[in-house]
Amino acid sequence: MRIRTRVALWVSLAGLASSAVLSVVIFFIGMEIPREFLDQELDLYVRAVTKEMTREMKVNDGAAVQGLEKFSGLYWMRIYNEQQQPIFASELAHEIALPLRTAGASYLVPTNLPLNHFFRDEEPDEMTAFWNRVYSIPVAEKTYLVHLARPVESFVWESIEVTASVGLALLAAAVVLIAVSYLVAGRILGPIREINRLAREINENTLARRIPPAANGDEIDELAASLNQMFDRLHTSFRRQKEFVANASHELKTPITLLRLSLEETLQDERLPVEVQERLLAQERALSRMQQLVKNLLDLSRLELTERLERTTFCLHALLRLVLDEFQVLLDERRLTLHADLAGALPIQADREKIQRALINLIDNAIRYNVPGGSVTCRTFQEATRVRVTITNTGPGIDAADQVRIFDQFFRCEKSRASEHGGAGLGLTIVQRIVELHGGRLTIDSAPAGPTCLQVDLPRVPGVAPRPLNLATAARPGHGPTDRSAPP
Numbered sequence: 085m086r087i088r089t090r091v092a093l094w095v096s097l098a099g100l101a102s103s104a105v106l107s108v109v110i111f112f113i114g115m116e117i118p119r120e121f122l123d124q125e126l127d128l129y130v131r132a133v134t135k136e137m138t139r140e141m142k143v144n145d146g147a148a149v150q151g152l153e154k155f156s157g158l159y160w161m162r163i164y165n166e167q168q169q170p171i172f173a174s175e176l177a178h179e180i181a182l183p184l185r186t187a188g189a190s191y192l193v194p195t196n197l198p199l200n201h202f203f204r205d206e207e208p209d210e211m212t213a214f215w216n217r218v219y220s221i222p223v224a225e226k227t228y229l230v231h232l233a234r235p236v237e238s239f240v241w242e243s244i245e246v247t248a249s250v251g252l253a254l255l256a257a258a259v260v261l262i263a264v265s266y267l268v269a270g271r272i273l274g275p276i277r278e279i280n281r282l283a284r285e286i287n288e289n290t291l292a293r294r295i296p297p298a299a300n301g302d303e304i305d306e307l308a309a310s311l312n313q314m315f316d317r318l319h320t321s322f323r324r325q326k327e328f329v330a331n332a333s334h335e336l337k338t339p340i341t342l343l344r345l346s347l348e349e350t351l352q353d354e355r356l357p358v359e360v361q362e363r364l365l366a367q368e369r370a371l372s373r374m375q376q377l378v379k380n381l382l383d384l385s386r387l388e389l390t391e392r393l394e395r396t397t398f399c400l401h402a403l404l405r406l407v408l409d410e411f412q413v414l415l416d417e418r419r420l421t422l423h424a425d426l427a428g429a430l431p432i433q434a435d436r437e438k439i440q441r442a443l444i445n446l447i448d449n450a451i452r453y454n455v456p457g458g459s460v461t462c463r464t465f466q467e468a469t470r471v472r473v474t475i476t477n478t479g480p481g482i483d484a485a486d487q488v489r490i491f492d493q494f495f496r497c498e499k500s501r502a503s504e505h506g507g508a509g510l511g512l513t514i515v516q517r518i519v520e521l522h523g524g525r526l527t528i529d530s531a532p533a534g535p536t537c538l539q540v541d542l543p544r545v546p547g548v549a550p551r552p553l554n555l556a557t558a559a560r561p562g563h564g565p566t567d568r569s570a571p572p
Contacts, residue, residue: 091272095265096258103257107250118236122215123190126232129159133230134221137163141224158202160214160233166226176235182214184231190217193233202235210237275304283311291319327385336378344371380510383441384517393435393521400430400439400471404462407443414451421459430464432471432542434522442518443473445511446538450477453536466544470524473540481534490528491516515540 133155140152152172155161160182163172182193197212214233221228275298282295294315295308347368351361405426415422432439450460458478465472482490491512512526519526523543530536 089266091269092262092266095269096261099261099265100254100258103254103261107254111246111250119190119215122234122236123217126190126215126217126234129155130217130219130221130230130232133161133163133232134223137221137223137228158234160235162231164229164231166228168229171228182216182231182233184218184229185216186218186229190215192216192236197235199235199237213237276307279304279308279311286315291315291322332381337375337382340371340375340378344368344375347371377510380514384510384514393438395433396436397431397433398436400432400473401426401428401464403436403440404443404464404473407440407447408462410444411447411451415460418451418454419456420451420454423459423461425463428466430466430471432544434542435518438518438521442515442540445515446475446540449511449538450475450479450536453477454479469544471542471544473542474537476535476537478535481532481536482528482530483532487528487530491526512538 133152136152136155152163155174157174158176159174160176160180161172161174162170162177162184164184165171180195180197185191192213193216194213195211198208199210199212200208202212212235215236216231216233219230219232221230279295282293286293294312297305297308299305347364350356351364351368356364405424408422408424412422447460447462454460454477460478461474461476463474465474516526519540519542525541527539527541528536529539
C-alpha cells in the first residue's frame with residue numbers, strides 16, 4: 085500500500101473516531117434536553133396544582149379537589165392522599181391507566197394510543213408515550229402524591245431517527261475525510277514524488293545533476309540535501325575512478341608501444357629459430373590486443389570525463405560510405421556481402437570524429453560476429469525529428485537475457501569464442517556513450533537464430549526537410565530488398 089493511501093486512511097480513521105465520539109456525546113445531550121424541558125414543564129404544572137389545592141383547602145374547608153377539574157385538559161393526573169387512595173383523576177386518567185412509581189426519577193410509559201389523538205398534525209400510525217413524574221406535595225399539614233404525565237412522541241422512534249441521522253452524517257463525514265485527506269496527503273507527498281522522479285533520472289552519466297530544494301526548511305528539504313550530498317560523494321568517486329583509468333591507460337600506451345616496436349625489430353632478424361619466432365609472434369599478438377584494450381579504455385574514459393562535442397554539419401552518407409570502403413578488404417576476406425541503402429543527402433550536426441568512431445565500431449562488430457558467406461546491411465532513414473542508421477548482420481543472434489547487458493563494459497555474449505573474435509567488450513559501450521552525448525539512442529533487435537540489427541537514432545538537423553521514409557524497409561529496420569552497393 086502506498087504511503088499516500090496509508091496517510092489518507094489513518095487521517096480518516098482518526099477523524100472518524102473523533103467524529104463518532106463527538107456524535108455520541110451530542111446524541112446523549114440531545115436526548116437529555118427534551119427530558120429536562122418536560123420535567124420543567126411538569127414542575128410548573130404541579131406548582132399550579134399545589135397552589136390551587138391550597139386555595140381550595142381554605143375556601144371549601146378541607147375539600148381540596150373540587151376546583152381541579154380545570155386541570156383535566158392535556159395532562160394525565162391522579163392525586164393520592166396519605167393512605168395512597170386516589171382522590172382525583174383527570175379525564176385522560178379515566179381513559180388510560182399508567183403505572184405509579186413512587187420512587188425514582190421521571191420515567192416513560194409507551195401506550196397503544198395514536199399520537200394524533202392528542203396532536204392533530206401527527207401521523208395516525210405513530211403511537212403515544214407518556215412522560216411520568218410523581219410529586220409529594222404538602223397541603224394544609226397533609227402530604228399528597230401527585231402522579232403527573234404528559235403525552236409525547238415515542239422516544240424510541242426519535243432515538244432511531246437521531247441515530248440514523250448521526251449515521252448518515254458520519255458516512256458523509258467519512259467520504260469527505262477520505263477525499264480531503266487523500267488530497268492533503270498528495271500535496272504533502274508531492275515533493276517526495278518529485279525527489280523520487282529526479283533521483284531515478286540521475287545515473288552514472290548524469291551525476292552532476294542535483295535535486296533543487298524547496299527552501300521550506302522542513303524534513304523534505306533535509307532529505308533533498310542528504311541525497312544531494314550523497315550524489316556529490318558518488319560523483320567524486322566516479323570521477324576519480326574514471327580519471328584513474330584514463331591516467332593508467334595513458335601511462336600504459338608508451339611502454340606497450342615500445343615493447344611492440346622491440347618485438348617487431350627482433351622478428352626482422354632472420355637468424356632466429358622458428359620456435360623463437362612463433363613465441364615472439366604470440367607475444368606480439370598479445371601486445372596488440374593489450375594495446376587495443378588500452379586504447380579503448382582511454383577513449384571510453386575521455387568520453388565519460390567530457391561532455392564537449394565539436395559539432396559540425398556534414399553528410400552522414402559520405403562518412404558511412406568512407407567507413408564501408410575501409411572495411412571492403414576485410415569483407416572480401418570474410419566472404420561477406422555488403423548491402424547498403426545510402427541514396428540521397430543526409431546532413432547532420434555532430435562531432436564527425438566521434439560519429440566515425442561509432443560507425444567503425446558498429447561495422448567492425450557486424451563483421452566480427454558474422455558467419456562466412458553471410459551479409460552486412462547498412463541503411464539510413466531521415467524522419468521528422470531524427471536520423472536513423474541500422475546495421476544488420478547475419479551472424480548468430482543474441483538471447484533476450486544478453487541483450488539487456490550487451491552495452492555493459494567488458495560484457496561479451498560468446499565468452500567461449502572470445503579468443504577467436506578478439507575484443508574486450510568495450511566497442512558497443514563506446515558507441516552507446518557517443519550516441520548519448522549527441523542526444524540519441526542506441527538499441528538492438530535480435531533473436532537467438534539471428535539476424536542482429538543495431539539501430540542508432542540521432543537528432544535531425546533543424547531546418548532541413550526530411551526525405552520520405554521508405555515504409556517497405558522501415559517495417560523492420562535492417563531488412564529489405566534494396567542493394568545499392570556490393571563487392572565485386
